[in-house]
Amino acid sequence: MDLREALLTIIPDAERVTSGESALDQHGRDLSYHIPRRPDVVVFPVTTDEVSRILAFAHERRVPVVPFGVGTSLEGHVIPERGGISLDMTRMNQVLEVRPKDFLVRVQPGITRTQLNKHLTPHGLHFPLDPGADATIGGMAATNASGTTAVRYGVMRDQVVDLEVVLADGSIVRTGSMARKSSAGYNLTGLFIGSEGTLGVITELTLKVYGIPEHIVAARAEFPDIHAACQAAYGIIGSGIPVARVELVDEHTVAAVNRFRGTHYTETPTLFLEFQGTKAAVEADVALAQEICREEGAVAFRFETDSAARHELWEARHDAALAIAATAPGKRMKVTDVCVPLSDMPEAIRRARETIDRYGVYGAILGHVGDGNYHVEFMVDPDDPDEVAVAERINDEIVRFALERGGTCTGEHGVGTGKMRYVAEERASVLPLMRAVKRAFDPRDILNPGKVFVLE
Amino acid sequence: MDLREALLTIIPDAERVTSGESALDQHGRDLSYHIPRRPDVVVFPVTTDEVSRILAFAHERRVPVVPFGVGTSLEGHVIPERGGISLDMTRMNQVLEVRPKDFLVRVQPGITRTQLNKHLTPHGLHFPLDPGADATIGGMAATNASGTTAVRYGVMRDQVVDLEVVLADGSIVRTGSMARKSSAGYNLTGLFIGSEGTLGVITELTLKVYGIPEHIVAARAEFPDIHAACQAAYGIIGSGIPVARVELVDEHTVAAVNRFRGTHYTETPTLFLEFQGTKAAVEADVALAQEICREEGAVAFRFETDSAARHELWEARHDAALAIAATAPGKRMKVTDVCVPLSDMPEAIRRARETIDRYGVYGAILGHVGDGNYHVEFMVDPDDPDEVAVAERINDEIVRFALERGGTCTGEHGVGTGKMRYVAEERASVLPLMRAVKRAFDPRDILNPGKVFVLE
CATH class of the missing domain: 3.30.70.2190 (Alpha-Beta Plaits)
Structure with a gap:
């Protein structure tokens, strides 16, 4: 029995377990210049139980599973490098509970931030994080996204008080509570957030929300x-x-x-x-x-x-990114994402502009200056090796400066495959711990394999 | 060669490797009613390298190591349940670097929050977290402490951008960077914070600091x-x-x-x-x-x-706690620390008062109402089994209500030994993951063994 047929025994709905060309294409790429790679099958679960049964099956059969939101990631996170199942979470997009008096909302991961805010507005509440793209909340959690309002509200990890997560073997866990803070054991909520789908599949999130400003x-x-x-x-x-x-x-x-x-x-x-x-x-x-x-x-x-x-x-x-994109139809976006100590930001931005000018690249520079996080956005033809090489050199110079000044290669976009080599350098001393965590949580390496760091 | 003699070969300073009665007594208790248990020896390291060599030795010999700050913990965290080494970090109390333009400070773990603020004031900066006690910054990180200002500034985990940690085998790692936010791999900074000394010994912290309000x-x-x-x-x-x-x-x-x-x-x-x-x-x-x-x-x-x-x-x-303490000289403090959804707080506090009144106990109720976290503080004679039993029943009723409402047994004090059985219930589904993390980080269970959860 092939993979799709086997999955149809779990979810007997051909429309939700598909190997259609357009679905495979859509789930084989992100927004960036990273080379697409199609999954073998796309599955659209609608319940936690379905996710659990799919993972138990994948675990048994050692099939890779890559969670997918709306595909706005920028470092290849959602590209199924080793094929397998693309687990599209967008049909799990319900607001499960608005608790206005607790300033909390419980949602499924496939809801986007603008969908969420539409639900919150009648309650006089809003979810302020704004990474630009209308990403899913699950995807934002997976990469610890933030954006323009982080200077006031913090990053995604600061917003989540509870997660329901399906582990590699299909077991379902709950990491937190409805309390706004807790010191009850290891911070697994914060560990799953930013783990880019490599430790578990988020099936529910409880988020802090805020009164709409007067x-x-x-x-x-x-x-x-x-x-x-x-x-x-x-x-x-x-x-x-x-x-x-x-x-x-x-x-x-x-x-x-x-x-x-x-x-x-x-x-x-x-x-x-x-x-x-x-x-x-x-x-x-x-x-x-x-x-x-x-x-x-x-x-x-x-x-x-x-x-x-x-x-x-x-x-x-x-739209600054789109403004750049409009100058180069057919090319794909490359975005750097370093975060430097605040005092290094003017020099970092000056140098970044000097770098892209030197390479004759037309790009935008956008800075979350309150966090020291800035982006250089420019266009690349993924099929032109010279252009890709130039893009990599530009990125390398920008990251190199950030790391020299004690910064990070990624402030908010995450690692995916695009920043793995920089993370290997930046987090060298803790790579063995990351690997140990990954092995403990996902011993068969089925969850978004080949991302964040090299396991072996 | 006995333990102390062996440690003296690593730190040849009898004053810093001591089995003196008063040192053993001081390092065998915390501020609470938990039964004291003395360590075998107290060591006062002054460098990360010393901590590393002590842990390598302890790892080799399978000797328990319990990090110790100023002993203000309330759930037995610092009590060496299995003897061994109490690692007193208070001589590692230097401010290593103030970076006013980056709103960051790099400190050793043994500095207390008031000592830190004295260093920051001349720079027009402050570190706002205030758990009440003048705890060490390392201790505050170990328990993910917070206190009265958390409603504005967040908890300890929100303040730390980088840690230097010595692992069980003596290896030294660095978890973060000088960037104010990062998505570069698993959030090990946040995992060590709140791990109560069971995953590593914190030897350096880089903290966010803030302009002194006008x-x-x-x-x-x-x-x-x-x-x-x-x-x-x-x-x-x-x-x-x-x-x-x-x-x-x-x-x-x-x-x-x-x-x-x-x-x-x-x-x-x-x-x-x-x-x-x-x-x-x-x-x-x-x-x-x-x-x-x-x-x-x-x-x-x-x-x-x-x-x-x-x-x-x-x-x-x-001083509310001291006010209660003053009513019962010779007794020890018991403090509940539940955190409930905000809307449940009025009822939680009403019931807590009803509970202590019913048991005829004289206590204070203090609420970090912006977080849903409140404390009931009362005095217990640890040598009176009836009184201890009453204290446990009061605590149990209060925790039970919090858990029923989706809250947590500990908002900020941590687990130690005092809340282990509640954490086992509250975090039941993730206990296997916590154990897996502990085994991966500390395979010989030498770091503050017997705390947070039962390992086997």
């Missing part, structure tokens, strides 16, 4: 140079202003966005800022932030007070 | 009942006010504090509040918080604006 103000602060923009950002953070977003874009990136969206933002290093809270507090925060920006040499501080202009600003920020 | 206001909001106080707290949190502290004390606890400290706080359920930030934002936050408290039925809202009155308020809060 008042939101967005602003652009324009600077003569990157250094001044960074200094202003650190001044704002150091002052204790609970800034919700503080994003750095360089002048070339603003230019790309203007071309792509027809906006008229001044083409100079700019901080995109957002303040959230009560009206009076926000007004006070904005006034102080404006003063700090002026002191650091800001040439302009422009408000986007109404929600349309604010929406436009963050769309523009999110 | 303005701080403390206040007391007095309510007719616990429920109204809780509702006000959730209203404040839901409004988006970034409240720095929101502590609930019941009327009996206020009375105990008044007797102990000679204060004249109104003896009614009260929220102790603190607001931090820029002056204008704090003023706005306070005004809104006051309005919310009034709406929820607050009978008074009293400010402690000057730093002396504010200090007095938090001293009073911290």
Whole structure:
């Protein structure tokens, strides 16, 4: 009996256990330049029990299983390097329970963040994490995603109080509780988060949610140079202003966005800022932030007070990647994701721009400046070995600088296959521990094999 | 060669490798009612290399090693249940590097939080976590401590970006980087934090630090009942006010504090509040918080604006435990530490008071109401089996309610030996994974053996 036929005995629904060409194609790639590789079969479970039975089967037969959300990962995480089953979680996308009085929500992993927020709005709540893509919550947990609001709300790992996880052998575990904090034993919740599907398949998450802010103000602060923009950002953070977003874009990136969206933002290093809270507090925060920006040499501080202009600003920020993509149809995206100590960020960004200019590459630079995490986004033709080699050299220079300064090769995108060699270097001393954990959790190496680190 | 003589070959300093009576006594107990048990020898390492050599030796000889800070733990964590070496880390108490521009500090584990803050003040920085006791930073990391400011700043695990850890066999690893966030492989930093010395000995920590707030206001909001106080707290949190502290004390606890400290706080359920930030934002936050408290039925809202009155308020809060202790000289402290979903807190606290009243026990109830974590503190004579049995029954009722409501048996104190049986229940499905991790990290079970869970 072939794999699909065998799986049909577990889920007797041909539409949910498919080897159709388009399904295999869709589940063989992510958003990036990484080389696609199709799974043998795509399965769409709808219950935890189905996931459990599929994993028990895969464990027995030693078939690789790769969890799949909406495929917005950027480092090849969801590409089934060794074939097997792509486990598409998007039909497990229910909000199971909104607990407004507990500021918690219990969801299935296949729900996307915008779907989730639609459910939360009537309760006066929101889930603030925003990695740009409309990723699934399960995928965001798998990579410990974060994005523009991490400076205020933290990363994905900070939001999750409980997980239901199906282990490699099909057993079902629950890692946490409905308590907002706990010291009850080893932090397995935090271990599964960021493990990129290599330790278990997340089938349920309980997340912290937040009251929708009474008042939101967005602003652009324009600077003569990157250094001044960074200094202003650190001044704002150091002052204790609970800034919700503080994003750095360089002048070339603003230019790309203007071309792509027809906006008229001044083409100079700019901080995109957002303040959230009560009206009076926000007004006070904005006034102080404006003063700090002026002191650091800001040439302009422009408000986007109404929600349309604010929406436009963050769309523009999110679209920087698309603006770059639009310049090179047919090519695929390459995005660096280093995170450096805050004080190294101006130099890191200056060098990153110098590097891509030197290689004659057209790219955007976007910085989560409150975290020291920035992205260089540019386009690569995966079929052109020279272009791929240049992309790797650019990435290598950027990562090298980050590691020299005590940073990390990935602030939020995760490792996948794309950053394995850097993780091997950056986390060299703990690789044996990671391998020991993997062997303990997944002794037959069926869960997203070949990702994060080399097991042997 | 006996144990001490053997250790003296590694650290040839009789003063730092001691079997003196007072040292053995001091390292055989914590702050709580748990039965003391002396180690065979106390070692005071001063370098990571010494820790490494001691562990390599202990690993070879299968000698238990229990890391020790200042002994403020409350669940027997530091009591050497199987004898062996108590590894006193307090001479490794240096600030290794303050990086003000990165909002980071690198410290040795034996520094206490007040010592650390003395070093940070000249840089305009502070480390806000405040578990009450002046614990060591290493001890706070080992138990994932938090305290009154967790509602704003998060728990210990949220503060640590990098650890140096000596493993059971003496090897030295580094788990993180100087980046404020990272998705580079499994979250071993978060796994070591809260592992209570059972997976490795922390020898260095890199922590996030924060700008000293420009303005701080403390206040007391007095309510007719616990429920109204809780509702006000959730209203404040839901409004988006970034409240720095929101502590609930019941009327009996206020009375105990008044007797102990000679204060004249109104003896009614009260929220102790603190607001931090820029002056204008704090003023706005306070005004809104006051309005919310009034709406929820607050009978008074009293400010402690000057730093002396504010200090007095938090001293009073911290001293609630001492106030109870003062009523029973010679007895030892028992403290429950459950954390429940926020909406269950009023009922949890009402029942907890009903429980201790029913058993005729005099105790304080203190709630980190922003987290759903509350403590019942009362005194026990460890030599009186009846009294110990009553203490266990009280604890059992309180924990039972928390677990029924989806909470946790420990919000911040950790497991030690005192909560092992509850963790076995609460985390039943993941106990096999915890055991697998322990075996992988410490195959000879020398690191704080007999804690957190039963290994076999």
